[in-house]
Amino acid sequence: MNKEPVKNGVKLTNETIYGDWEYNAKKPGAVRWLDEGASYSALETASGYKDAKLEKDQYGDDIKVYEEIVQYDPATLERTVLLPLKQLIPQGSDKALAVDDYQWSEDKSKILIYTNAKYVWRKKDRGDYWIRDLNTNELWQLGGEQSAPAEMMFGKFSPDGLKFAYVWKNNIYVQDLKSRKVQALTNDASSTVINGLFDWAYEEEFSIRDGYRWSPDSQRIAYWQLDTHAAKDFLIINNTDTLYPVVTAIPYPKVGEENAAARIGVVGLETVKTQWMSLPGVAKDMYVPRMDWANNSEQLLIQQFNRKQDTNSLFYADANTGKAETFLTEKEDTFIELMIEPEWLENSDDFIWQSERDGWKHVYRVSRNGKTYTDLTPGEFDVTELVSVDEKNGWLYFIASPDNVSQRYLQRTRLDGSGKMEQVTPSQFSGSNSYKISADSSWAIHTHSSFLSPPVYSLISLPDHKAHHMLEDNAALMAKLDELSLGEVEFYSVKAQDGLRLDGYMLSPAGLDKSKKYPLIHYVYGEPAGQTVRDAWQGNRGMWHFMMSQRGFVISSIDNRGTAAPRGHDWRRSIYASNGDLETRDQSDAINATCARWKFIDCNRVGVWGHSGGGSLTLNLMFRYPELFKVGVSQAPVPDKHLYDSIYQERYSGLLEDNVENYVEFSAINHASKLEGKLLLVHGTGDDNVHYQGSERLINELVKHNKQFDLMSYPNRRHGIVEGKGTSLHLSTMRANYFMNNL
Incomplete structure (x- = not known):
């Protein structure tokens, strides 16, 4: 790195990072470009409140409540206040709406205000919607009398700006913005049938939440319907908030179990009847991760994956008859990772598409019939x-x-x-x-x-x-960073035992004395969903690593094969149906090569930590290489691969019936008897993603083999382990102390 290391300066603490949140980076509020030209709008703190001390949320971000919507001309930087704070005060109230998000109507005459947002799974997808009409200056709430507070989801204008659609209690509704009449477009929702949104697994693994699409002519809506009755419920128990436990049931298909069945329907606003699209296969054994109108109001373009996820079939479906015909297929020997929407060109029938068919993630120009491919990159x-x-x-x-x-x-x-x-x-x-x-x-x-x-x-x-x-x-934050006592950061490469290059970074303590020996804390993730070795701002986790380097630790991280590093198809597919040897061996090889190159690292004092997939990898490294990894902190791990959701785990590990031995061998729980070092296991009991169940099973296995370990369970915390006042500070302090005391 070019930055000169600071050897004498301010020392970081857990309290300044996760208590006072002094090192949080700021970002502009909800900046978005308008649909045409180059003007953009933004959420900005209203005049008179710019210096207000705002409360922090569980992530340490400001909870902004005094905001207005402004518009900028980028050429002149002329600023126009489109929606001042005073115009966000509903009639009869003395308090302005807190704007969580906003949308423009097509003609820019109306602004849709999303407020009172509440978490569903990962995002604040449930809330209230208001409209501000810029022509009449009227502010009114959408949804009608039947919509309870903070219960509307995925509200959006029709393309012509005359109607508003939303999901409420798993049904799709539309409201006429002139008459304000509300009409139900679906009415068959139940505890197992959901319209216009997704179950937990689809949202998590296909990165899709909004489950319906307006037709370009604003006359119809295409939507997903999921029948979750075949997917068994996972029960999460809240023991602390009430006198008797509260149980939440989540349809959650685990490896080898039955999935929810998805189908696509088109409902007309005039007829209020749904035409179902005819897709091949048994619905619960197929996936429909992407769907939209095919650049017109008569056809849908639907993408269907098989359960193994090695084939993506693209269909054109007739919105009037439901007949679907395939026109393009992506096929892999292992798994297909890209889940994208085609982007249609305006002056031709071609669309922009992404594929790995030549061994790299490239962008293609494809003819409408799918027969002509041009690699643009x-x-x-x-x-x-x-x-x-x-x-x-x-x-x-x-x-x-x-x-x-x-x-x-x-x-x-x-x-x-x-x-x-x-x-x-x-x-x-x-x-x-x-x-x-x-x-x-x-x-x-x-x-x-x-x-x-x-x-x-x-x-x-x-x-x-x-x-x-x-x-x-972020000048104020940069000034604070300049005051810190920090060592050097180096991005480097080492070779695995088979000669493949492995990329990593290393952060050394300030005032490094190369004649001495320093303990090493190794940060891992290792899964296909992420890349740790990035020359990018690391946020509060990076600040915690800076703090530990100040306390005398060398910090490192390596991307093993299979991670999301942009190193081509073969790099990412090499771990398919793995028994775990390749990923853990890469990490072990990298540490040994690092120790051989930098003699100031004490390879008798190597610690490792990670969260989620990194928690799982931490367990595997502690169990498989106990002679190298002496201290580990495993947060929210998956100790047994059988326990995770079917979509993710079967994508990368293969179908259970085809890979029984690999599932057993790759699961850290089956190597727990080899533990020799100090292990801290951390998990939230309310984790809806990686269930606490897995850690409980691991506890039993460690007990069976008389393997001593440390445990911290956080009641009702979800996967990120951030809910509740003081949680982030407590966790970061505990993790720091564990390495300080044992490494």
């Missing part, structure tokens, strides 16, 4: 994100970093497949860069960070990347 590198299609000027903007997999840069290439890729991000923005680009691709909100530098948000023009306005520079 050829080369031995992965596209990590498709950002914008500038059809007028013939450019495709995307994120890739061919020369450094820990970094991210904006690139562009011609939409017709001619010419060479150009890097748009200037070289001085070393690290990680992300972009929100305007509808005409002439402006962007640019976010830049690196391992030692918090995010900076700026308004830039494209393609010259000229900065015009600073939205948030």
